[in-house]
Amino acid sequence: MISFEWVRSFLHGLAAPPGQICVACGNRGALSTTLPGLCPRCVSSIPWIRSIRCHRCGRAIGCPDCARAENLRRSFEMNRSAVRYDPLMREWLAVYKYRGKERMAPLLGTMLGTAYRALQREMTLSPHMIWQAQAVTFVPVSRERHIERGFNQAERLAEVLSHEVRLPVIPMLMRTQHTEKQSYKSRKERVESMRNIFAVHEDASFYMKKILMNLPQNENHQLIHLILVDDVYTTGSTLEACSQAIKRWGEERGIYFKIYTLTWARS
Template identity: 45%
Template structure:
């Protein structure tokens, strides 16, 4: 009887040890959960880094096309192995784990945004709370897609969008293949991103539809004919290093502000911040 009532032991997804898994994150043991380097209070409010950030104090940083980035964890050795298992070795069982971790980061960010970014202008706009209207992801090249078999950022973005009940919209494409960014210097990354991304053919129509479909994720059942205030898009990627990839994508999306006749705000959510 005792064996029947005792929970079955599980194999931890990340360390392989047998034991009871924690209830906080799917598939990992208590020991692995305690080692997750969460970013609860980012030191840099622009890029979301958990430690001091020299990047966001550089000259010209205010010219970025995205508002800010938030990340779930610091990219340490353990997180590097988790991402390698998912991204390079095709272990799809990591996807629900990473999505759940990003959901936690988004929940904290959403709370922060309504406090920090919900200024008097937004509060007076018919009391509409701060919210994201659509989720999209950083695209990969066809070469990377053939190599890995999937776009890791797209999988994470779709999982997150489903969790927060906000529409996912593929809006971007990669015009040319680039070498792995991890082997490049900061300046090389910035130069390499020039002209890499473009908008998918249906992007203008999709953005127009989103801007006219009502404010998603507000909990209101009423249909609003047009979003009041800026159109907010959440751009998802697996890791934030210099911000060059996020900024290049944001530049493309913000190019449709005149077409929509409203400002577009791009927010970035990544699983890890290096």
């Protein structure tokens, strides 16, 4: 006769996670205690951006991009990224984004948390007043792409980040049109096609008012520090277009934004 204990342990075995398998390399073994789902070997191969050479875009190497005239007046304060977009990171992102391995979201989002804390340290002038953003938002994907992939990779990352750093995540932006893949276009074409493709959801007003109500009332009381999340920073044109839409929308309502873009990788 099958004992109750046996049934219990059998059921428990079914419910337990299927061993300790690294989400990135698929090897079985003990996983890291700091980054979810990753084996120590994969942890050690992450190309973290530890020292920043370009303070605008957060690149670890010298950056002619940010010196271009059209990039001097950016709508976001700065970009910070967790890692360099090397071949391994490219592979990880492809697995997450194109092969739909959503199990990687907690890992990539936690890595974004590391970048947020580095930004906090950078922005904090006095140990008595730790710099803090008020909310997190993300770059939206078009409906077509959402259906194609089944999820918005930036939204998932923003959700994990918001949980990590205890900030509300607010879906502020929508795409007003579907754009073709940007990779085939020249820089000028990209900038042109990005104009006016993002708009702010009307109900964002409600959330922004709530945030403002909870801020200490001083001369800056209409200013919101906002984190804008995306997976990769390439030219910054998507993030610029999103930031422009948010700032324009805010100015019309007497709300001023300082936008910090936080991206998982910097190419």
